[in-house]
Amino acid sequence: MNATLAAVVLSLFSAVAYAAAAVAQERLASRTTDSGMMRLLGSGAWWWTVVLNASAALLHVAALKYGTLTLVQPLGALTLVAAVPLGARVAGRRVSAVEWRGTALTLIGLSALLVTASGPAPDDVLSVPQALGVAAATAALIGMLSRPGSRPGLRHATASGFASGVASALTQTVTVAVTDRSGPLLSAQVIVVALLVAAFAAGGLLLSQIAYRGGLGAPLAVVTLANPVAAAAIGLFLLGEQLQGGPAGLLLAAMGAGVAAWGVVTLSRSAPEPALPEPLAGAEDEHPVAAVLALEPGSAAYEPSLLPKQPGSGQLTPL
Numbered sequence: 001m002n003a004t005l006a007a008v009v010l011s012l013f014s015a016v017a018y019a020a021a022a023v024a025q026e027r028l029a030s031r032t033t034d035s036g037m038m039r040l041l042g043s044g045a046w047w048w049t050v051v052l053n054a055s056a057a058l059l060h061v062a063a064l065k066y067g068t069l070t071l072v073q074p075l076g077a078l079t080l081v082a083a084v085p086l087g088a089r090v091a092g093r094r095v096s097a098v099e100w101r102g103t104a105l106t107l108i109g110l111s112a113l114l115v116t117a118s119g120p121a122p123d124d125v126l127s128v129p130q131a132l133g134v135a136a137a138t139a140a141l142i143g144m145l146s147r148p149g150s151r152p153g154l155r156h157a158t159a160s161g162f163a164s165g166v167a168s169a170l171t172q173t174v175t176v177a178v179t180d181r182s183g184p185l186l187s188a189q190v191i192v193v194a195l196l197v198a199a200f201a202a203g204g205l206l207l208s209q210i211a212y213r214g215g216l217g218a219p220l221a222v223v224t225l226a227n228p229v230a231a232a233a234i235g236l237f238l239l240g241e242q243l244q245g246g247p248a249g250l251l252l253a254a255m256g257a258g259v260a261a262w263g264v265v266t267l268s269r270s271a272p273e274p275a276l277p278e279p280l281a282g283a284e285d286e287h288p289v290a291a292v293l294a295l296e297p298g299s300a301a302y303e304p305s306l307l308p309k310q311p312g313s314g315q316l317t318p319l
Helices: 003-029 034-041 044-066 069-091 097-117 128-145 152-179 188-214 217-237 246-270 288-293
Strands: none
Touching (some): 044 069, 069 246, 097 246, 128 152, 188 217, 217 246
């Protein structure tokens, strides 16, 4: 199996795990009151979503060993593609024609990106000054996006996408540096960058949890689009990654990115979100994941995914 194929396969499994975690996070967020965030952090079911995210992250790290940022990060759009049938199955409904159209557009766009972004396994890394500079700029941007204001869900989703994208770029530096036999295993570069990875990965997870208060579709779409933008920018401008095919390849990549973005937006607008009933007493203790995902199909009314819940409906309200 060549490097590109290995990166694609690992990214596919990672996307499925991230999709399951996103669905679980959104369903937990919809059950939590404004004053219940600390209670959510003490929930066994929420920590199971952390396990799902950690498993997906490990698969993503393995993919970054074999593929460049410009190849691996756009494949994160497969998370939303995987979330469509999973969300439909959990809600007890069929995948709609609009969802199939959005899935097809996303896959077509990603196929064009794969043609131009495929290449040898990465061998360049960020220096410590570069990593600290990227971290400082990203932290400032996240701070600006997290301030109180309009559309807090989408702004937190954008911040989450940037945090996750930067974490992936830094993770690739750690992975390549650790597997490079020419230097020490735990160099200062590896330790510093690994700490930054942990900070941005945790921040991205918590920001996405806040973003999912208003539903899954639109925030997950924004995370899906912001993540590869941040990572690809680092790959192209700091790691010397290049798209294949010259100007024609660049045009094909731009067209593919546009089609994939169109598909992601179509998916985010297509699926209705169910209003969830309160969990049965003891369900979480018996099986944390089942308490999140295995609700009775058809037991709740549907609401448009892009419309936030009103206060008092059991949904978290914007900060």
